[in-house]
Amino acid sequence: MDFNEPMLLLSFWIGQISDLGLDLLWRFIHIIVSLCHTVFGIFEAIQSYAISLGLIRKYSSIDIDKLRCLAVVVDIEVARDVSKIVELLQWLTTIGVKQVGLFDSQGLLKKSKDMILEMVPGSMLLQETGEKETSPDRNGIAIEFISSSDNKEAVVKAANILLEKYLKSSHLENDEGENVFTESHLNEALRVVGENVHVPDLMLVYGPVRSHLGFPAWRLRYTEIVHMGSLEYMRYGSLLKAIHKFTGVRQNYGKGLMMIVQAQMVIESRASEITFCLFGL
């Protein structure tokens, strides 16, 4: 019996030491990952300045027609700085973007929309253009102001419309209620409650969080999502690069094989390459 006590003590200390070892290993991994991200960030910043100065030729021309609808998601901490939003919209106008949806979860940008529209030359509310698709002939940028109330709350209202339709129709003998819950019906119901159902091609997220922050879920199906970092330190070169990269992307929307040619600059110690890719999802 006496033999058990030292064994228990030994196993306790082995456990403590291995826990400490694992903790140190995990912290070491954190340091390595942080260093890699720091180096990556420095590289990105240098590249961005080079793009802004026009030193990298491939970014000087962008096929902007491929970007029909852009979404910009802004963290609420920075949504209060309207000047930065205005600057970003001016850059987008310069690049040739025709339609942008501006989102922050609390609707702060919605409250400042008059000021923003006044300060961005040639801008207008998307609703006032009366167009669902961008028109290449239209000058200026059409802006849609979006908040969380356009996300889940809107779906709830639209769901109520479908529900009323279902309850009404299920009293009929042919029981048409079963066909009410389709994507096209919900799209229509969302339009009735005043929501735009157009899917953004590209979403730029400004803020510390790499998340879409509650952007209307129904509209996010195939949207390319790019995290741009802090709005306070936004760079024109990074914006140009993100849009340029998007125009080089081909989606097959989960369908059959499609050959694409994609020019790709791979950072993290690989040389630039051109590959033929077969897309998955």
Next chain:
Amino acid sequence: MPKHVAIILDGNRRWAKKEGLTIPEGHEAGGRRVLEMIMDFFSVGINTVSLFVFSTENWRRPEDEVNYLMDMFKFFSKTEIPFFQRNKIKISVIGNRLNIPTSLLEGIQEIEEATKNYEGKQIIMAVDYSGRFDILQACKSLAEKTKKGLIQVEDINEKLIENELMTKCSEFPNPDLLIRTSGEQRISNFFLWQSAYTELYFPTVQWPDFSKAEYFEALTWYQQRQRRFGRRV
């Protein structure tokens, strides 16, 4: 650590092309990778792992590829039951079951039944899943409850819809972290409603090459994020 990690297993075909293999061999490698990674998924205290294995849009792929995938899922669902039972992992399959072959449906029911009582570790396999379909079926489910008089129309709110989504099978229905391999930066109709505040991580590695190192890098990256769920700091 996140409680729920969602993974879009993208890149099997590109991996096969790079390795000089056929597409079925790419999918087989992807399936093996899932099995190899399962214990790593839960090794750091994560409760739920969701795997997007087949989307509604994938039905439009070539018929032989789709048939191969269905056969692979069927094989997996029958042969791996002892493994999941040994490791007390609950398996839940979400998606639209109407188009799934009967033989695979039987396998799904079998594996779900065999593991339904386990807690603490859960894998959610999304087969023929679409985020939009999930929202619609939640609305339809509420409509049927309203018709039966269980709830009133005016009671319907976000919470009720969330409670009807297919992820209700999990104690943690909203993923904290979503990983999509192969470098594509979109969520492709996966967990649209549930991912409002999910951290999105897009590594460039193809799924069959996604190893423990990449997984821990994703978790490390997640730990460095500052999550505020839309609130002010």
